[in-house]
Amino acid sequence: MKNWAFILSLSSVLLAAVPSAAQQDDLYLELRTPGIAKLNFSFLTLPDQPLWNQTLREDLLASEAFTLIESGVPSGGDPMKYFEALKGAGVDFYLSTSVEPSGTALVLRHNLYEVKSKKVILSKSYRGGFEAVPSMAHTLADELVLYLTGQKGLSLTKIAFVSDRTGHKEVWVMDADGGAHQPLTVHKSISFSPAWAPDGKTLYYASYLYGQPSLLALEWLEGRVRRLVPPKLKTATAPAPSPDGAWLAFAGAGADGNTDIHRLDLATGEAERLTFARGIDTDPAYAPMGNAIVFTSDRDGAPHIFLMDPRGLDARRITMEGGYNAEPRLSPDGRLLVYCAKEGNKFQVYLQDLLGGDRVRLTNSGSNESPFFSPNGRRILFASDRSGRFQLYTMDLNGGQVKQLTREGTNTQGAWSPYLK
Amino acid sequence: MKRILVLLAIVGAAACAHKKAAQEPVVPPPPPAAEAPASEEAAPVEVEPQVVTPVTDTPAQEALTYSLEELNAKGYLKPVFFDYDQSDIKSEFRDALEQNARFLARNPSVRVMMEGHCDERGTREYNIALGTRRAEAAKSYLVALGVDAGRLQTISYGKEKPFADCHDESCWSQNRRAHFVIIAK
Numbered sequence: 191m192k193n194w195a196f197i198l199s200l201s202s203v204l205l206a207a208v209p210s211a212a213q214q215d216d217l218y219l220e221l222r223t224p225g226i227a228k229l230n231f232s233f234l235t236l237p238d239q240p241l242w243n244q245t246l247r248e249d250l251l252a253s254e255a256f257t258l259i260e261s262g263v264p265s266g267g268d269p270m271k272y273f274e275a276l277k278g279a280g281v282d283f284y285l286s287t288s289v290e291p292s293g294t295a296l297v298l299r300h301n302l303y304e305v306k307s308k309k310v311i312l313s314k315s316y317r318g319g320f321e322a323v324p325s326m327a328h329t330l331a332d333e334l335v336l337y338l339t340g341q342k343g344l345s346l347t348k349i350a351f352v353s354d355r356t357g358h359k360e361v362w363v364m365d366a367d368g369g370a371h372q373p374l375t376v377h378k379s380i381s382f383s384p385a386w387a388p389d390g391k392t393l394y395y396a397s398y399l400y401g402q403p404s405l406l407a408l409e410w411l412e413g414r415v416r417r418l419v420p421p422k423l424k425t426a427t428a429p430a431p432s433p434d435g436a437w438l439a440f441a442g443a444g445a446d447g448n449t450d451i452h453r454l455d456l457a458t459g460e461a462e463r464l465t466f467a468r469g470i471d472t473d474p475a476y477a478p479m480g481n482a483i484v485f486t487s488d489r490d491g492a493p494h495i496f497l498m499d500p501r502g503l504d505a506r507r508i509t510m511e512g513g514y515n516a517e518p519r520l521s522p523d524g525r526l527l528v529y530c531a532k533e534g535n536k537f538q539v540y541l542q543d544l545l546g547g548d549r550v551r552l553t554n555s556g557s558n559e560s561p562f563f564s565p566n567g568r569r570i571l572f573a574s575d576r577s578g579r580f581q582l583y584t585m586d587l588n589g590g591q592v593k594q595l596t597r598e599g600t601n602t603q604g605a606w607s608p609y610l611k
Numbered sequence: 612m613k614r615i616l617v618l619l620a621i622v623g624a625a626a627c628a629h630k631k632a633a634q635e636p637v638v639p640p641p642p643p644a645a646e647a648p649a650s651e652e653a654a655p656v657e658v659e660p661q662v663v664t665p666v667t668d669t670p671a672q673e674a675l676t677y678s679l680e681e682l683n684a685k686g687y688l689k690p691v692f693f694d695y696d697q698s699d700i701k702s703e704f705r706d707a708l709e710q711n712a713r714f715l716a717r718n719p720s721v722r723v724m725m726e727g728h729c730d731e732r733g734t735r736e737y738n739i740a741l742g743t744r745r746a747e748a749a750k751s752y753l754v755a756l757g758v759d760a761g762r763l764q765t766i767s768y769g770k771e772k773p774f775a776d777c778h779d780e781s782c783w784s785q786n787r788r789a790h791f792v793i794i795a796k
Contacts, residue, residue, distance in 0.1 A: 359771070380768075380771050380772070382735065382771070383735070383736060398768075398771075401766070402766060403739060403767075425739070425743065425767070427736055427739055428736045441736055441739075441740065443740065443743050446747070447743045447744055447746065447747030447748075447765065448743075448744070449739075449740035449743060449744075470737060470740040470741065470744070472736045472737055472739075472740050473734070473736050473737065486734070486736075486737055488696075488737075492696070493734075493737055514696075514733075516733075516734040516736075516737050517734050517736075530734065532732065535732050535778075536732075537734070559734060559735075560734075560735070602735070603735065
């Protein structure tokens with residue numbers, strides 16, 4: 191691979207922290223490596239709470255940290271009597287839960303056992319109304335993931351996306367498991383390309399609300415919207431905030447109709463053009479350390495993925511295969527690149543390890559677009575028309591464990607939130 | 612002066628001909644360039660009559676007769692279609708653009724929104740950029756034919772507002788277009 195030297199130098203730029211070989215026997219680090227070790231986990235299912243059972247089960251699976259094993263422990267059974275059976279089934283950790291009605295609410299008391307020592311290693315209680323059952327399960331799932339793996343869980347994160355279910359393309363938000371859909375815009379125009387600010391409080395997006403496509407910033411919890419007007423540009427789309435929240439990279443076209451990457455200083459409103467090559471430059475996304483921008487450019491004749499420094503210097507092409515590669519995103523540790531590549535008349539999602547190795551195709555059914563990493567880097571959100579109309583799905587980094595998140599209308603351009611406080 | 616501009620445009624078009632069109636800036640070739648002899652002497656003679664100027668024996672001005680809706684429904688302004696991932700004006704659509712220019716010359720108060728559209732076989736943001744190129748290519752062509760640029764606006768819809776909804780070339784070819792909407796008369 192002629193690009194090897196560059197990829198290696200690139201890796202030192204992009205990588206946040208990669209465990210060294212000497213640390214590999216450490217369980218904590220091992221669990222952070224996608225697709226390797228999973229904890230064998232079992233929990234007591236609650237006979238009267240199917241929604242809780244299902245939510246917890248799906249959250250734990252989506253964390254990619256657990257292999258779930260049926261406990262065989264009857265409800266109300268004393269876990270102490272079943273430890274040998276659990277051990278025999280290979281279970282490492284077991285969660286026991288008791289339910290107590292409390293007025294119109296429920297109290298859920300959880301004990302997490304380490305099967306080997308038969309000891310309770312974590313206790314949590316949650317109280318809430320029946321409508322709060324999913325969020326009690328989400329909160330518990332994140333506590334379990336954090337306690338057992340050291341990683342923050344995804345259960346309380348959100349996904350912003352574009353849906354046409356009202357007849358117009360609007361920006362919506364839902365829980366990371368596909369629940370609790372909520373419209374964020376009612377512009378009755380075409381709104382698209384949502385992108386989360388690093389603090390999770392602001393969503394940037396583009397819209398035809400004012401005629402030409404332009405950028406908007408929505409403080410989604412308060413519902414306040416403001417228009418961002420980059421000076422002298424006719425169109426502005428594809429917003430991409432920098433990890434420090436100071437800049438907003440975007441694709442903009444002036445009077446000549448050529449689209450380039452620009453960046454807007456969010457404090458001053460000053461815009462600066464970053465790319466000057468002939469051809470279309472679009473789809474910017476910052477590397478997680480803020481020290482690079484990946485983007486799509488057709489300056490070499492067909493769309494390919496490029497990388498440049500955040501001031502627009504030193505642009506280099508990083509995809510060499512295929513004839514149409516676009517929509518690049520980097521993993522939270524900066525090591526992995528996902529993008530979509532056109533094959534025949536459809537797009538497929540590809541994963542490329544920037545430390546080297548071949549690109550890996552993760553999808554094969556239908557057209558698959560707009561890949562986006564979960565904040566823990568263990569799952570990839572994408573849009574696919576495999577079932578007819580475009581819907582949002584998630585999958586693991588091997589393309590497995592596919593889960594469909596949306597079903598109503600056409601849903602595209604998912605953007606996974608950062609961890610929300 | 613006109614002669615020099617035409618020559619420059621022809622030389623430019625010839626120099627670009629071997630490169631990939633998608634990378635080219637949206638400079639329209641002069642309409643008769645393909646048919647014109649390569650000779651520098653002959654070319655301007657061929658080109659000159661093609662530049663559209665208001666004709667004195669104008670037929671009834673359509674804009675005085677019809678409403679905006681009717682003007683658009685009657686299809687006085689012809690769309691232009693493009694090859695996949697391309698934004699150069701194909702020779703078979705030069706007639707359509709010349710007709711459009713003549714209509715605009717007959718109806719000097721008409722203003723037009725030129726929409727760039729793409730088929731679904733492109734990613735969302737890339738297609739918005741490609742549609743921008745297509746709209747600008749069509750606009751530059753009309754301006755080269757003598758239409759005042761101030762009467763022409765452009766907007767790109769990428770693949771957001773397809774004309775046809777199926778998933779094969781019969782629809783894709785319809786969706787790769789520059790579409791003209793009369794917005795004032």
